[in-house]
Amino acid sequence: MSSHLTADDLQPVAGGGLLHRRLLLKSGLMLATAAATGSVGVAPANASEDLASPSWMRMPGAPFSAYGNPSKHEARVMRAIGANKDLPGNGVSWTPLESLEGMITPSGLHFERHHNGVPEIGPAQHRLVVHGMVRQPLMFAVNDLLRYPMRSHLIFIECGGNSNAGWHEEPIQRPVGSFHGLISCSEWSGVPLAVLLDQAGIDPKATWVIAEGADAVVMNVSLPLAKLMDDAIVALYQNGERIRPENGYPMRLIIPGFEGVTNVKWLRRLQITDQPVMARNETAKYTELLPNGRARQFTFGIDAKSVITTPSPFQKMFGPNIYEIKGLAWSGRGRIAKVEVSADGGKSWAEAALQDPVLPRCFTRFRMPWSWDGSPAILKSRATDETGYVQPERDVLIKERGRNGYFHYNAIAAWSIDEDGAVSHVYA
């Protein structure tokens, strides 16, 4: 933090006032940012004596707690629930991305997608069965699995239906979490699935696995055996502790980089087979009718994507100043290689700083310094992953996929800033 900025360092590197990301490592920029922030007060000269003693310093505080909770002052930070009124257990809840920092999603705010609510599973009664084209069908209790070797992954899970409002004719006006928040990132720990499948003894002719959950709709999907043998885990822990009920307690299938519906919650059955089962969630749902009349099916992998979380719709700029634009990028194919940001609607771009560590199939937080002069601007972010895949503009995605899309929307999002500092979602 020792190198101070020079006038050169404040030269924009792209239209609309984007500054070079290296400035985030210089104290000078920080100083410029801070100095411009008019609201920071000058402290009284004799601050140590004059500093008011607030009420909470004049009484003992609250006692210790066996399990902690957020401050009551943060109660507005919650999942936004969008459930079917006639079927209250069918719907989603969104992660409030606009209120979060870093890459971890707190487990209490992990997005939800349920088809018939959250089953209240007794862990002593729950079983996982592996059967079908195997030498020996097996049945595992939770306590059995807890004794196996484990592995941990910091990875995101994104619902294949995330951001589907992007297919609408008119840009939806919602906080970023209620538009793009069917994605969350956790540390998942559990047993490598290959261990369990090896133990059962897979028939060499098997190619598919049907995974089934223990919820009341008996959610199931067909999954390619090769991917499951490669890196899937039967997760028992999320962010250090046992998985929360709404995330699959007592166990969940985790398939790094595959869309949410394949990460079967309340996992109870794995049937090894040589063909997909053609379940509702791989035929009627999570597919797209393409312009050529063919359907896109069994896509599974999440394409690279990014979104700016600050500033974002329903937030307000506080006047001309230097800002940190920040957001999240991810790819089901591996690591994020770069994120570019534009402040002029995509005419020019500059590369953002990526927060270490940059991990495969994990959220990557990006940060970009921006000198906003108070004139209208359009912000965009564009992710590129280590395979070279580049997040597409919306018109490119629509040209490729047509107008029948509902799932797998990963186009660049555009936020418009007006002269008053109001932020809104636009197609630009």
Added chain:
Amino acid sequence: MSSHLTADDLQPVAGGGLLHRRLLLKSGLMLATAAATGSVGVAPANASEDLASPSWMRMPGAPFSAYGNPSKHEARVMRAIGANKDLPGNGVSWTPLESLEGMITPSGLHFERHHNGVPEIGPAQHRLVVHGMVRQPLMFAVNDLLRYPMRSHLIFIECGGNSNAGWHEEPIQRPVGSFHGLISCSEWSGVPLAVLLDQAGIDPKATWVIAEGADAVVMNVSLPLAKLMDDAIVALYQNGERIRPENGYPMRLIIPGFEGVTNVKWLRRLQITDQPVMARNETAKYTELLPNGRARQFTFGIDAKSVITTPSPFQKMFGPNIYEIKGLAWSGRGRIAKVEVSADGGKSWAEAALQDPVLPRCFTRFRMPWSWDGSPAILKSRATDETGYVQPERDVLIKERGRNGYFHYNAIAAWSIDEDGAVSHVYA
């Protein structure tokens, strides 16, 4: 996972049956593990039809929730509270390390050390003042700081008093979390402190910073300015969301690798000066009288350390079998370079597998395959960090520090396994 094991792969690499860590990447070992696990059931031949339909699959599940909580079946996983009966806000609560996996500590289970309870701070009223040897004293509201550029670190915080029962004459018998659990690991996000200090303009003659919290005892400590300029942050977020009240809401000083007491919670004041204040927590506490009569003071940095969390005291082995020994290692000096495990009380050692990613000043989960034949064994783990520092045996630590120690205990811990599979803490 494709390479199967050979008989050679099951040859022990150290006494007591330790196996090579590479086996954790081979499906064969897993198979051996699983096959030996007698409790795994054989599934009925027609499992898809015979699989019982439990009660939770015959009724709709619970509705969506705005903020989730752990399963009621995990209610026993909690912080162990050790508070002063006469002063209920003075004491500690321990993280239950024996019940956790991976490297993240869920925020609700982050250890606590309070001197007078948890202040209920109104974020709109709270201020952070920077004053003393500065060009311009400054006063920051929470909303001011939220506008600054931020940075995130995945790092541990360890209380300088963690594991102090290790100084006792007799080995304490407690679950590992209630012995070594004054340590937790989170993702902390906030404003680089150098930014705020630069903005105030530090007098070149300044060398120390007195940091003060807004609790009722007005906890304060003296800190070296150079370290604070290097990598300290004023954290506003923990594991993605705003910091929990017991961890310093609305803001906490985070000093990567420095002992817990320096990471001042409810941060309200930073006084820049040229000498330490000689507060209670740097004179009467967090110091050691050495054998030569001199006191060890202002040690700050956490030395490398590790502990086996499974198997550990009050857990029970389930008979001769192949096990995964697992635990946590950390160092305030940087990354963990290696962790060695012994099953014969330290006569021979073998290197454990380290879970990726291995990050500086962060928990590193280690894993080691072990073939236990049912005879008595003594397990130890020994961490080495990237500076070459090696975690000491207990007798070496005592020889160096003497018998007046209370803080900064980082010796190798030994767990004894008896023929019945009971695990206990021993000095060995």
